Amino acid sequence: MSSDRAPRNTLSRDRVVAAAVALADTDGLPSLTIRALATALAVKPMAIYHHVRNKEALLDALVDHVFSQVRVCRADAEWRQELGARAASLRAALNRHPWALTLMEARKNPGPATLANHEAALDLLRTSGFSLAATAHAYAVVDAFVYGFALQEAMLDQVELAEAPGDLIEGIDMSALPRMAEFATQHVMRPGYSFGDSFEVGLGMVLDGIAALA
Amino acid sequence: MSSDRAPRNTLSRDRVVAAAVALADTDGLPSLTIRALATALAVKPMAIYHHVRNKEALLDALVDHVFSQVRVCRADAEWRQELGARAASLRAALNRHPWALTLMEARKNPGPATLANHEAALDLLRTSGFSLAATAHAYAVVDAFVYGFALQEAMLDQVELAEAPGDLIEGIDMSALPRMAEFATQHVMRPGYSFGDSFEVGLGMVLDGIAALA
DNA sequence: ACCTGAACACCGTTCAAGT
DNA sequence: ACCTGAACACCGTTCAAGT
Numbered sequence: 001m002s003s004d005r006a007p008r009n010t011l012s013r014d015r016v017v018a019a020a021v022a023l024a025d026t027d028g029l030p031s032l033t034i035r036a037l038a039t040a041l042a043v044k045p046m047a048i049y050h051h052v053r054n055k056e057a058l059l060d061a062l063v064d065h066v067f068s069q070v071r072v073c074r075a076d077a078e079w080r081q082e083l084g085a086r087a088a089s090l091r092a093a094l095n096r097h098p099w100a101l102t103l104m105e106a107r108k109n110p111g112p113a114t115l116a117n118h119e120a121a122l123d124l125l126r127t128s129g130f131s132l133a134a135t136a137h138a139y140a141v142v143d144a145f146v147y148g149f150a151l152q153e154a155m156l157d158q159v160e161l162a163e164a165p166g167d168l169i170e171g172i173d174m175s176a177l178p179r180m181a182e183f184a185t186q187h188v189m190r191p192g193y194s195f196g197d198s199f200e201v202g203l204g205m206v207l208d209g210i211a212a213l214a
Numbered sequence: 215m216s217s218d219r220a221p222r223n224t225l226s227r228d229r230v231v232a233a234a235v236a237l238a239d240t241d242g243l244p245s246l247t248i249r250a251l252a253t254a255l256a257v258k259p260m261a262i263y264h265h266v267r268n269k270e271a272l273l274d275a276l277v278d279h280v281f282s283q284v285r286v287c288r289a290d291a292e293w294r295q296e297l298g299a300r301a302a303s304l305r306a307a308l309n310r311h312p313w314a315l316t317l318m319e320a321r322k323n324p325g326p327a328t329l330a331n332h333e334a335a336l337d338l339l340r341t342s343g344f345s346l347a348a349t350a351h352a353y354a355v356v357d358a359f360v361y362g363f364a365l366q367e368a369m370l371d372q373v374e375l376a377e378a379p380g381d382l383i384e385g386i387d388m389s390a391l392p393r394m395a396e397f398a399t400q401h402v403m404r405p406g407y408s409f410g411d412s413f414e415v416g417l418g419m420v421l422d423g424i425a426a427l428a
Numbered sequence: 429a430c431c432t433g434a435a436c437a438c439c440g441t442t443c444a445a446g447t
Numbered sequence: 448a449c450c451t452g453a454a455c456a457c458c459g460t461t462c463a464a465g466t
Binding site for chain 2: 431
Binding site: 098105106141148152176180202206208 | 312315316318319320321322323324329330332333336337340346347349350351354355357358359360361362363365366368369372373375376386390391392393394396397400401402409411412415416418419420422423424426427
């Protein structure tokens with residue numbers, strides 16, 4: 001007699017956001033539809049709207065969820081160590097949730113975790129004696145590097161995903177691209193190579209540059 | 215008697231791509247639908263598919279179109295000047311077409327202009343005497359910085375777009391974010407401030423770091 | 429060869445209705 | 448208060464058909 005409807009009060013904003021993150025992680029952002037999300041939560045599509053205003057608000061929450069995983073700087077420690085650790089933590093979070101970069105570009109409303117994270121980073125730099133101008137440059141430059149590095153890692157994952165099993169890059173005339181060919185065969189395909197190793201190198205350059213701003 | 219159908223042979227792959235770029239530039243990426251694109255070209259939706267395999271292939275073409283606007287490095291000039299000029303050109307192209315960053319992350323097939331641009335940059339660095347390892351680091355780091363900086367500029371544009379006319383940031387408790395408040399009032403809102411000024415600063419840091427790799 | 433019409437399996441979202 | 452059903456205005460894309 002009773003319907004198969006989900007029991008009441010099982011849904012919450014947090015459960016909706018967590019399920020959305022899981023869906024985007026496993027199946028990719030395009031698969032994150034309100035309807036698929038409802039199915040994953042064993043609920044009808046319209047139930048979602050009782051906990052989230054609309055899809056845009058859901059995406060805002062997803063980005064803030066990612067930022068909630070990023071290390072918050074403490075202002076009473078050495079700035080170089082703190083800023084570097086936050087950068088590594090941000091990169092790791094963006095690697096875990098590659099769709100976050102795509103979303104960030106179009107977000108209009110930064111969430112509380114995002115704001116708190118930025119506040120702490122600014123506080124660290126200011127407390128460490130950087131002027132407002134130096135703080136602005138420093139923060140813009142580290143974050144640019146981290147976002148861009150994570151973006152490149154996401155792009156590399158896509159290209160590798162598309163590669164034909166035997167052939168390195170399908171249908172591309174490598175003879176017209178001798179430097180890329182050299183690079184692939186003599187460097188990238190060698191045993192110890194890892195793109196990620198450039199992260200510490202670049203981060204070091206940026207932190208050195210910031211130190212010179214002080 | 216005659217129908218209002220568009221005359222034949224007016225459509226071409228280039229016209230389709232150009233119209234798609236224009237649509238994304240003016241109305242944003244979400245507005246770029248096959249159906250809207252067809253309308254803009256005064257044609258029925260299915261006509262598009264005669265010049266582009268599917269929407270995914272169209273997006274691939276859009277990204278390559280953007281890369282075709284980026285300065286190609288020449289290997290016979292001073293590397294620092296050449297790499298810096300390419301970086302500035304890449305940033306400018308990404309500013310003109312902010313949707314390109316979003317698309318790049320999910321592309322599986324780099325186009326010919328993209329590949330040629332990378333080839334020239336690698337050739338410049340190798341010709342200038344950088345080892346394969348140093349070239350890998352150098353290229354990863356400059357591009358990370360440029361992509362990330364452009365991403366931040368795109369994010370800033372979104373936030374500014376959403377701001378209530380009078381109020382700086384709507385509904386955010388600035389008293390809990392004293393450093394952001396200080397930053398906004400004492401720095402960002404001052405006459406000469408421009409976020410973009412951090413680009414040259416960061417680029418300088420990165421190029422200095424790369425010089426130290428040689 | 430190039431373009432179209434009709435159809436299919438999807439979307440996000442509103443609105444009125446159930447409990 | 449919380450969830451649902453039906454409906455609306457959209458999507459990308461296939462397939463058969465026109466010229």
